[in-house]
Amino acid sequence: MQSSPDTIAAIATPPGKGGIGVIRVSGTLAPSIAEALVGHLPEPRLATLVTFREEDGAAIDQGLILFFPGTASFTGEPVLEVHGHGGVVVMDLLLQRVLSLGARPARAGEFTERAFLNDKIDLAQAEAVADLIDSVSEASARSAVRSLSGDFSACLGDLTEQLIELRVYIEAAIDFPEEEIDFLADESIVTRLNTITSSLDNIRQRASQGAVLREGVSLAIVGPPNAGKSSLMNRLSRQDIAIVNEQAGTTRDILREQLVVQGIPIELVDTAGIRSTSDAVEREGVQRALAELARADIALLVFDQSLGQHGVISAMGDLLASIGSALETFQGVLILVMNKKDLVRVDTGWEAVQDILSICPQINERVSISAATGEGLERLFDVIAQSAGLTTTVEGVFMARRRHLVALDEASARVRAGQAQLAVNAAGELLAEELREAQRYIGEITGDFTNDDLLGRIFSSFCIGK
Numbered sequence: 001m002q003s004s005p006d007t008i009a010a011i012a013t014p015p016g017k018g019g020i021g022v023i024r025v026s027g028t029l030a031p032s033i034a035e036a037l038v039g040h041l042p043e044p045r046l047a048t049l050v051t052f053r054e055e056d057g058a059a060i061d062q063g064l065i066l067f068f069p070g071t072a073s074f075t076g077e078p079v080l081e082v083h084g085h086g087g088v089v090v091m092d093l094l095l096q097r098v099l100s101l102g103a104r105p106a107r108a109g110e111f112t113e114r115a116f117l118n119d120k121i122d123l124a125q126a127e128a129v130a131d132l133i134d135s136v137s138e139a140s141a142r143s144a145v146r147s148l149s150g151d152f153s154a155c156l157g158d159l160t161e162q163l164i165e166l167r168v169y170i171e172a173a174i175d176f177p178e179e180e181i182d183f184l185a186d187e188s189i190v191t192r193l194n195t196i197t198s199s200l201d202n203i204r205q206r207a208s209q210g211a212v213l214r215e216g217v218s219l220a221i222v223g224p225p226n227a228g229k230s231s232l233m234n235r236l237s238r239q240d241i242a243i244v245n246e247q248a249g250t251t252r253d254i255l256r257e258q259l260v261v262q263g264i265p266i267e268l269v270d271t272a273g274i275r276s277t278s279d280a281v282e283r284e285g286v287q288r289a290l291a292e293l294a295r296a297d298i299a300l301l302v303f304d305q306s307l308g309q310h311g312v313i314s315a316m317g318d319l320l321a322s323i324g325s326a327l328e329t330f331q332g333v334l335i336l337v338m339n340k341k342d343l344v345r346v347d348t349g350w351e352a353v354q355d356i357l358s359i360c361p362q363i364n365e366r367v368s369i370s371a372a373t374g375e376g377l378e379r380l381f382d383v384i385a386q387s388a389g390l391t392t393t394v395e396g397v398f399m400a401r402r403r404h405l406v407a408l409d410e411a412s413a414r415v416r417a418g419q420a421q422l423a424v425n426a427a428g429e430l431l432a433e434e435l436r437e438a439q440r441y442i443g444e445i446t447g448d449f450t451n452d453d454l455l456g457r458i459f460s461s462f463c464i465g466k
């Protein structure tokens with residue numbers, strides 16, 4: 001791969017006022033732009049205090065200039081960083097001056113794209129640049145930086161190495177049949193395949209936790225009217241978002257709020273209480289509640305335990321009668337929340353749980369809380385975090401994207417198919433072919449095998465200046 005002929009420039013700091021603002025320039029014209037802008041070529045990699053000037057010598061601003069020559073830069077091309085004062089007008093004047101010296105405005109993500117094209121970073125690292133900048137929690141920032149520094153890529157590199165070695169071994173055996181390797185009897189092939197599948201599983205687990213940190217999960221609060229869903233919404237988000245009232249059927253519209261629970265971004269959704277009703281508006285609210293349930297990753301099924309054992313079971317019965325199929329087909333994690341704990345001396349409603357579990361076996365977890373006092377909330381947060389797939393036991397989470405998980409799953413499926421070929425048919429050629437495919441899928445993650453469409457999609461989702 002070679003560097004692109006254009007020299008690109010963009011304001012790299014966010015728009016608005018700031019103590020400083022930075023313009024980034026990358027490409028072969030970088031040295032000549034520096035000379036024209038400040039009168040001399042700055043010493044490489046040394047921050048120099050200079051005056052930036054227009055063509056006629058008029059000063060635009062004073063600031064620092066940094067020059068990274070040759071290929072030892074972020075993009076792999078000569079790079080300039082122009083640090084001026086961070087005002088909208090002065091940044092614009094500086095950028096116009098740089099553009100008049102032959103640079104063109106950079107497209108979104110173009111600096112990182114050049115870093116990738118010039119082999120400075122691989123694709124997973126390039127994506128981690130954007131993910132680090134967009135991180136909404138400390139945990140996601142830490143996992144992004146782990147991917148950015150190449151830990152994820154290094155694991156994938158090891159895996160690719162193992163795949164290649166095994167392929168070479170098998171293909172040699174196929175090409176020289178006189179050596180008569182008995183594929184079935186060759187223990188080393190089986191062992192190596194097992195090692196590969198277990199490292200794939202390990203990487204997949206670390207990456208899927210990173211994907212949760214990055215993409216977050218949607219959490220729907222559903223249940224019968226008056227159970228305290230809106231009170232729970234307000235309690236979880238620590239804000240007074242939803243109207244709470246002792247009237248059944250208070251909430252009709254869907255209410256949404258973003259929050260971060262133990263480092264996981266969560267979209268919290270409050271819904272209308274589910275019951276059969278003749279009120280057209282409320283009926284629409286119930287329809288919308290069901291639609292939210294269907295697309296949620298996690299659902300909190302909330303009941304009022306102060307209704308007592310019989311009351312709760314009857315509420316559950318009503319709910320199942322009107323939306324039973326929605327619960328049966330629900331794909332996510334279903335958490336039973338027994339609310340209004342403060343109103344009961346002993347957990348009376350809790351006794352109903354066994355009955356509820358027997359009529360609704362989809363329930364994965366149960367928690368007793370009081371939305372009014374906040375009791376039980378800590379445990380609910382833990383259960384939510386666990387349900388989001390984040391067990392705190394896994395070390396070294398990698399920031400990963402959906403496409404990485406898909407590629408890892410495909411690779412894993414190919415290796416397992418290969419194992420089956422070996423076990424059932426003792427077919428070396430087919431095993432080798434599956435391993436080749438697995439390697440290709442791993443290569444898609446790091447960008448060894450990718451098409452331009454995918455690259456375009458990935459980099460265009462960046463901001464200008466990255």
Ligand SMILES: Nc1nc2c(ncn2[C@@H]2O[C@H](COP(=O)(O)OP(=O)(O)OP(=O)(O)O)[C@@H](O)[C@H]2O)c(=O)[nH]1
Binds near residue numbers: 225271272369
């Ligand atoms: N004592 C007590 N009261 C609660 C608790 N949670 C909710 N409530 C009360 O129960 C009533 C209903 O609460 P909401 O949060 O509006 O219930 P909802 O499930 O959103 O109701 P709909 O929107 O009508 O479906 C209100 O009077 C709340 O103050 C709780 O934990 N303890």
Ligand SMILES: [Mg+2]
Binds near residue numbers: 229243250251272273
């Ligand atoms: Mg409500």
